[in-house]
Amino acid sequence: MKRALLAATMLGLPVLVGLPVAARAQPIQGLYVGGSVGANFLEQERLRGGGLGSNPGYNPGLTGLASIGYALGNGVRLEVEGSYRSNGLDGSGKPVGIVSLGGRETKIGGMGNVLFDMDIGSPYVFPYLGAGAGYQHVDQRYEQTDVGGPRVALSAKQGYFAYQAIAGAAFPIPGVVGLSATAEYRYLGLSGDRREAGTSVQGAVVTPVSRRVTEDNNHSLLIGLRYAFNVVPPAPPPALAAPAAVPAPAAARTYLVFFDWDRADLTPRARQIIAEAAQAAQHTAVTRIEVSGYADRSGTPAYNQALSLRRAQAVQGELISKGVAQQAITVQAFGDTHPLVPTAAGVREPQNRRVEIVFK
Numbered sequence: 001m002k003r004a005l006l007a008a009t010m011l012g013l014p015v016l017v018g019l020p021v022a023a024r025a026q027p028i029q030g031l032y033v034g035g036s037v038g039a040n041f042l043e044q045e046r047l048r049g050g051g052l053g054s055n056p057g058y059n060p061g062l063t064g065l066a067s068i069g070y071a072l073g074n075g076v077r078l079e080v081e082g083s084y085r086s087n088g089l090d091g092s093g094k095p096v097g098i099v100s101l102g103g104r105e106t107k108i109g110g111m112g113n114v115l116f117d118m119d120i121g122s123p124y125v126f127p128y129l130g131a132g133a134g135y136q137h138v139d140q141r142y143e144q145t146d147v148g149g150p151r152v153a154l155s156a157k158q159g160y161f162a163y164q165a166i167a168g169a170a171f172p173i174p175g176v177v178g179l180s181a182t183a184e185y186r187y188l189g190l191s192g193d194r195r196e197a198g199t200s201v202q203g204a205v206v207t208p209v210s211r212r213v214t215e216d217n218n219h220s221l222l223i224g225l226r227y228a229f230n231v232v233p234p235a236p237p238p239a240l241a242a243p244a245a246v247p248a249p250a251a252a253r254t255y256l257v258f259f260d261w262d263r264a265d266l267t268p269r270a271r272q273i274i275a276e277a278a279q280a281a282q283h284t285a286v287t288r289i290e291v292s293g294y295a296d297r298s299g300t301p302a303y304n305q306a307l308s309l310r311r312a313q314a315v316q317g318e319l320i321s322k323g324v325a326q327q328a329i330t331v332q333a334f335g336d337t338h339p340l341v342p343t344a345a346g347v348r349e350p351q352n353r354r355v356e357i358v359f360k
Contacts, residue, residue, distance in 0.1 A: 028117075028178075028228035029073040029346040036182060036224025037064040042087040042105065043217040056142065056213070058105065061087030063220045067113075071228070073346040077115040081132075084108055085188075085218060089142065102143040107188075107218075109136030109162060123172065126180075130166035135159055136190060138216070142198075152209060154198030160190040160216075170226060178231040182224045190216040230344065253280065255357040257315055261298070261348055264310035266318060274315060277357045278322030288360040289324065291316050293333040296352035297345050301335055309333035315355045 040063035045056050062085075069079025084107070091101035115130030137159045144152045168184030193214040200207045255277040257270045266274070281289060293312030295304035312331045320326050339352040 028071045028077075028231060029344075030228065030230040031068075031070055032077075032226055032228040033066075033068050034079075034182065034224055034226035035064075035066045036184060036222040037062070038184075038220055038222035039063065040085045040087060041219040041221075042085075043215065043219075045213050046215045047211055047213060056101075056103065057090045058087040059090045061085065063222065065222070069113075069115075071117075075117050075119070077113075077117065077128075077130075079113050079115065081111050081113060082109070083111065083136075083188075085220070099145045099147055100143075103141045105138065105140045107136045107138050110134050111162065111164060113164075113166065115166060117170075125169050125171055127169045128166075130168075132164045132166065134162050136162040136188070138190070138194065140194065140196060140213070142196060150200040150207075152198065152200045154196040154209065154211065156194050156196040156213075158194060160192055160194075162188060162190050164188040178228040180226045180228075182222075182226050184220075184222045184224070186218075186220040186222065188218040188220065253284070253359045257311075257355045257357065258350065259311055259353045259355070261296075261350075261353065262307070264307060264314050266314055270315075271318060274318045274357070275322055278319050278324050281319075281324050281328075281359065284359060286328070286359045289319070289329045290356070290358040290360060291319070291329055291331050292356045292358070293331075294338055294340075294352060294354050294356070295336050296339070296347065296349040297336045297343055298348045299336075305333060305335035308335050311353075311355050315357065319357070 040061045042058040042061065044058070063083065065081050065083040067079045067081035069077050071077045086104065086106040089101055089103035089105075111132040111134030113130050113132035115128050117126050117128045120127065138156065140156045142152075142154045146152075165187045166184060168182055170180040170182050173179045173181060193212045194216075195210060195212050197208070197210045200209045255273055257266070257273050259265075259270070260267065291312050293308035293310070293315075295308045295311075297304070299307065309331075312333050316326075316329050316331050319329060336352065339349065340354070341349050341351050343349045343352070
């Protein structure tokens with residue numbers, strides 16, 4: 001069941017990347033580092049084909065990891081991590097006939113992960129999903145003392161292929177640009193069985209013993225911090241409309257209409273500004289009205305060009321509905337090539353998501 005769930009997560013991640021939401025900009029882009037700590041819950045392991053001792057169960061233990069990654073700017077992040085997990089054997093439920101049980105399992109490893117950030121429209125929380133694969137080195141020790149019987153000590157040190165599924169959320173910290181708190185759940189599984197070798201000691205008799213252990217499933221709950229190096233501070237709120245530069249009828253006048261991120265539909269405030277422009281056009285000596293669309297740099301150049309054209313066409317349609325002659329309007333689109341506020345690629349800038357209405 002757990003492996004099926006993990007497979008579904010790993011197969012579903014590329015599908016998510018292909019959805020339209022993938023065209024949206026993620027909250028970070030470029031290099032980032034992170035670290036987290038928490039609790040690891042190791043499921044009870046099974047003895048393959050029976051064997052010496054009982055199926056070992058474990059107490060909750062400590063886990064920690066550090067990661068470095070790169071956000072591609074389309075919601076996808078690639079990262080590598082180093083991790084540590086350690087759980088002590090639970091000796092409280094030992095079977096009848098066993099005096100004491102003890103032991104510990106420790107894992108140290110490295111994983112490569114692919115993650116996808118989801119923009120749900122909130123500036124306060126950014127959920128993400130991911131999957132990874134890599135290597136885990138396991139140091140396992142087991143000790144058992146029977147009533148009137150031998151003392152058994154087994155150990156195993158070996159590396160294994162590992163796979164994991166990740167679900168979490170990042171919470172940007174106000175006042176510290178690029179810094180976010182994170183909360184995560186991680187499932188980690190190991191492939192293959194482990195062969196533990198050791199000795200059984202009773203009196204002066206020492207006998208070699210061994211057993212095979214399988215089903216190493218880990219569930220980790222973590223909290224941490226993540227720092228992205230090139231996050232741009234948010235810009236101040238834009239002015240919704242520019243005042244007329246010169247009251248003279250022959251002088252050029254400009255109206256600015258702003259849009260929500262990745263949207264081309266008109267807000268109530270935008271319709272009000274367009275109505276003011278249409279009324280002014282009917283009382284001003286105007287020979288031509290230029291309607292120019294623009295976009296910020298949070299999408300690809302081709303996508304931004306098409307988005308800026310849709311915005312300009314939306315303003316044109318509203319002007320016509322307010323009585324402006326269609327033949328007096330010239331529509332043009334500039335994509336992200338003429339920003340009011342210069343930004344890096346992938347940055348959302350409200351003042352660059354606009355349409356300019358210019359009277360000539």
